[in-house]
Amino acid sequence: MSNRIHKTCTAKLIDSIMLLAVCIPVTVSAADNTVRTPASGAKAKGSTIERGRYLVQVAGCNDCHTAGYAQAEGKLPEKEWLLGDRLGFRGPWGTTYPANLRLTMSNMSESEWIKSAQTRKLRPPMPWFALRDMDKEDVRAIYRYVRHLGPGGVPAPAFVPPNQTPSGPYVQFPGPPH
Template sequence: MQGFACSRALLFAIAAATLPVAAHSADGAGDKTPAARKSADGKYIDRGRYLVRTAGCNDCHTPGYPQSGGKVPEEKWLTGEHVGWRGPWGTTYAANLRLYMNGIDENQWIKIGHGKELRPPMPWFALRDMTEDDLRAIYRYVRSLGPAGAPAPAYVPPDQTPQGPYVQFPMPPK
């Protein structure tokens, strides 16, 4: 299947949907009793659910989410996408975060969120600007969903054409 042009309006909407939101700390995170830990984890998970919804994670990482106006059941959230994003960097695919997060620990996620530049169109800079508590909340929420789905397709280098559907980003002017 051939790619289709991605409008500037769509690119702006993707970027706007991924702006970071205000920081929030979980109460009781330092308390070591089982009840306090469960309460703190619940607050982190609730915060993570909120961040995933409002920061635009589902827009790319949940199949059919934007097209349905966000009416995808939560049990199908963040299972990756098989539509590629093709540009001068090659073709990237929104990862299955439910599988990805189960392969790393929380501290690895925080290092990735605060320092790793990822290929477009992933707004890695939005993760970089989130607080450590926000990243912990996202991690704990995604882990609470459990693994589901299949891995997204592998990255395709710029000199190769992807096999499946993709969005073609305009080439920069010369």
């Protein structure tokens, strides 16, 4: 990967991560099934599936788990959402790939997903701690939305250990500061 492409991909990834950090705080009122964003106080009324769609968008799930989403400025058809990506994220932990969430969740019950979302620690750059900190009803809404989309696509490439170089494209993360 050329240095220019590496810098561009790294800059786009950092922008996506910063956007995620700004957008992730969401509160839910279970009494009226309404989602409110702290910045605007806006409401997104509707079903649990609609709420899940909203959370997938504002939490930045598509930024990594939907190939080309950020480059298309979020204007990809919903049928292409959450199918994973073949772009790897390489760092001291090895190389990870954004999972195909539609296949992953098609093989899990709702209770398995909720337990996994609230307890699993995943490799970088997945912000597992943001998922862990979500309200149980938000996690449930995401599950129901993803299941509503139905399974599709292919599994993401397997994890590549730190001492091996991935065969496909990847974004190189620097090591931790000393």
